[in-house]
Amino acid sequence: MGKIQLVIPPREKDLGGFNVRRILPYATHRMVGPFIFFDHMGPADFRSHEGMDVRPHPHVGLATVTYLFTGKIRHRDSLGSDQLIEPGAINWMTAGKGIVHSERTPSFEREHENHMHGIQLWVALPEEFEDVAPSFIHHPADTLPEFTIGEIKLKLLVGNALGHTSPVKAHSDLFYLEANITAGQLLNFPVLGCEAAAYVVTGKIRADGKEVDPYSMAIVETGDDLELEALTDSKVMILGGSPVGKRFIYWNFVASSQEKLDRAKKAWLPGPGPSNELFKAIPGDDQEFIPLPAEVGNPKGTIM
Template sequence: MSNINLIIEERAADIGNFMVGRLLPFRQKRMVGPFIYIDHMGPVKMNERQNFDVLPHPHIGLSTLTFLFEGSIMHRDTLGNEVEIKPGEVNWMTAGKGIVHSERTPEYLRHSEKNMHGLQIWVALPKHLEQMNPEFFHIGSNEIPSWKEGDVEFKLVAGEAFGRKSIVPVYSPMFMIEIKSSSKQTLNIGQHLFGEAGLYIMEGGIESDCNAYESKQILVAKNSSLCEFTILENSTIYIFGGEPYPEERFIDWNFVSSDRELIEQAKQNWREQKFDKIEGESEFVPLPIYPKK
């Protein structure tokens, strides 16, 4: 019997001046472990007049994980951080009780052609840490655990798996693993996983129980301990998940919480511009106004 419980197709979503492929949340599966939101950005080529500009916007109750394959993003936040994110690095920002950040094409690239490709991920915080003080960490590509087994390359982007631990300071049991293979290989990795597990096919494909799956799909396992599949040649996949929370998580715009009242208060605080400001930035993303149902 197949271990695949759900197949999620990438869906187009507009985040301002940029289109992304929305993967989570999904109406039939709001979260996979603590992962509550995944966007696939690009790949897109921008000319000298086009730039990636996400204006200052707030978050509560989550950690953001930015992981680029191509391009560069300048991150600024209300903690005073100003860091350029480059391919292979991990940007890990924990909002806790509230943080504001912006994401833009760096100044030195704004008048030239450039590419953009990467993943934007939100990881919900455990209930007792939803109101923690905000934090920020930037991890270099050479600090991420990487290893090779034959033609298969592994990278532990965040969390714990395969007897290894990433230095990304996560706040609940979770994992995010990159797997690349230059040849067709059958992998049985269930013994290294726990909780819930999703598999995102970035490029190439996999085969499982006589079925073939292509890029831009997330497969959610019925049982992470039974995670066995065949990865096709020249394929890249991401396996993510971990222990799910006992409480429901609510998501409204950029806010995540187990308490709807905290989200409503955050929305009101943003309307009234009570969040801290990023030094040197005056623009901001207004709170969306949704049509009444």
């Protein structure tokens, strides 16, 4: 049986108009494999004419992975991408040397009451890919492998696992799955020496004798398999992979060195624009942006 090292409880963050439950980075456990950030968005209910508005903001040194259970998000970025994100699809944005994007509820959804529920992860890029050109790729729901083990329904979102391969191209060894486990069912997930974790979206599971409540993440000891028992019908996200090394993180920036972090911070100070070396404006969404947060208490990046 896999030994559970830690269970991380949720911490609610207000992103302006809706809340997220932030799991990673955590004070005593910053990363799981290359995954350096985990936000559970919602579930959020919006009244008519309201919705999510995450204004243009920058990233470097990471890839964002967005997955929705319900609702719709309009993704736009400085490459000119304009993509409607819908439930079941994977949207992989490689920030590389620098990208700007916004995430908003589309206007047609605001014509009525609307609902949004999903998860966004950040994957720290290996050093050799930190400064690649940015890119964005949308993978429709029907392109992602779905299969069953007994009565357990699984969907491989990114990477390789259980004999299946996702079409989503990652930059390192990792896996990310959605598992729907009925009450009383057991899932044995072989980790093969990697770091791994299970996050409970709904329901309740038992791992290594520990009950794991909704919105919590169980971290297995490195190299141990994940063995999960559903105490109620449960939706669980399974993630992990090989570590990519220590990382510095500040706000939306991830880097292997303080120097790269400082370069990104300096570049974002004036905001996006045609003369900005790292951060161009988003076509059609260039009237506002989120400014660099004030450096209070910790002017240097946190080491992961």
